[in-house]
Amino acid sequence: METNGNNNNGTTSSKVMESKKQRSDDPPRIVKFETLDERIQRLLQEAVKARTASYSPYSNFKVGACVECVDGTLYGGCNVENASYPVGICAERCAYVKAISDGRRQMRSVAIVAQQEKHFTTPCGLCRQFMSEFGDAPVFLAKPDLRDVLVTSVSELLPLSFQINEDYSF
Numbered sequence: 001m002e003t004n005g006n007n008n009n010g011t012t013s014s015k016v017m018e019s020k021k022q023r024s025d026d027p028p029r030i031v032k033f034e035t036l037d038e039r040i041q042r043l044l045q046e047a048v049k050a051r052t053a054s055y056s057p058y059s060n061f062k063v064g065a066c067v068e069c070v071d072g073t074l075y076g077g078c079n080v081e082n083a084s085y086p087v088g089i090c091a092e093r094c095a096y097v098k099a100i101s102d103g104r105r106q107m108r109s110v111a112i113v114a115q116q117e118k119h120f121t122t123p124c125g126l127c128r129q130f131m132s133e134f135g136d137a138p139v140f141l142a143k144p145d146l147r148d149v150l151v152t153s154v155s156e157l158l159p160l161s162f163q164i165n166e167d168y169s170f
């Protein structure tokens with residue numbers, strides 16, 4: 001049974017990979033900061049600002065995020081760690097929680113700036129699922145120098161995310 005399951009999963013994920021292959025008319029995935037819309041540049045700069053508040057004494061890995069809601073409001077967030085490690089929260093979820101607790105539910109775009117200087121840092125699995133609850137927004141990932149920006153989206157980061165689409169109320 002398990003072998004069949006693995007085979008099926010392998011087939012499904014390779015199909016998903018195929019459908020996610022970049023087409024020639026897709027926008028470039030890694031772009032220069034200065035080529036981005038001013039709105040997105042500001043979003044990334046706000047993520048850099050939010051990163052300065054990072055509370056990360058255990059990992060020393062500082063992350064900042066900023067979400068733009070559909071009404072244009074911006075909310076910054078940073079990672080907040082805890083002596084009990086799993087209690088901590090990632091920067092992108094922190095930003096989302098601030099927006100949602102302020103009555104916003106639809107995000108227009110998301111920027112995340114993390115610690116690594118040579119590699120793009122992508123959101124953890126938990127955050128991908130969390131973000132998918134609130135719409136498929138474009139996601140802009142940058143290193144601290146903001147030189148290059150990796151452009152992706154919530155649905156691209158988490159294809160086939162868990163969603164409840166049927167009514168289970170009594």
Ligand SMILES: [Zn+2]
Pocket residue numbers: 090091123124125126127128
């Ligand atoms: Zn996360």
